[in-house]
Amino acid sequence: AQSVAQPEDQVNVAEGNPLTVKCTYSVSGNPYLFWYVQYPNRGLQFLLKYITGDNLVKGSYGFEAEFNKSQTSFHLKKPSALVSDSALYFCAVRDEGSNYQLIWGAGTKLIIKP
Amino acid sequence: DAGVIQSPRHEVTEMGQEVTLRCKPISGHNSLFWYRQTMMRGLELLIYFNNNVPIDDSGMPEDRFSAKMPNASFSTLKIQPSEPRDSAVYFCASSRGGGGAYEQYFGPGTRLTVT
16 A cells, blocks of 8 residues: 655754655555645645656755655755744655555644744 | 635635635646645545546545536535534645646645534
């Protein structure tokens, strides 16, 4: 069965420090992986995706994510956190063979403290 | 591009009333999704349309929920009659394709409160 796990409900980081939001997945075939961000009272915004190729994917707002096939992970990273990065982050996966179904993680609340 | 447009942004209604949520997808996108978000259940897919045709409505909670897409630029989600447990944020999302590597673009959502 396909699944996504975001093992941390909340991540706290000091402003200026690097941040990592973790995501692991399980699919039967090759994965398409996505990260979204949700600010309070807003819809989800697409940040970046992994399809194939380079394991390090760069996205919006200085975020990047590293695909690790052996660990079935797709962790979201940023070298230097901003207070404005505080939001809810969702990881999602689609099996290459799936027609449309996106499997969503439960979300990780990221809090950046000044 | 204006992005996905949803209306209303907030809806407060009494139990038993009919509620209609509206969505305008991004022009050129052929896939449309309705989601519901709650603290308890997270993000749930309610229904998926491709080229205006409902493909999967297995996520629709019960017969009180119905969705239509009469044309490529408009979709509605209707709840009749509404119940307090329907209180949630409802999102519409669209994409260039239903699957593959296509990402979904979300609207701002409709926050529904049923009293």
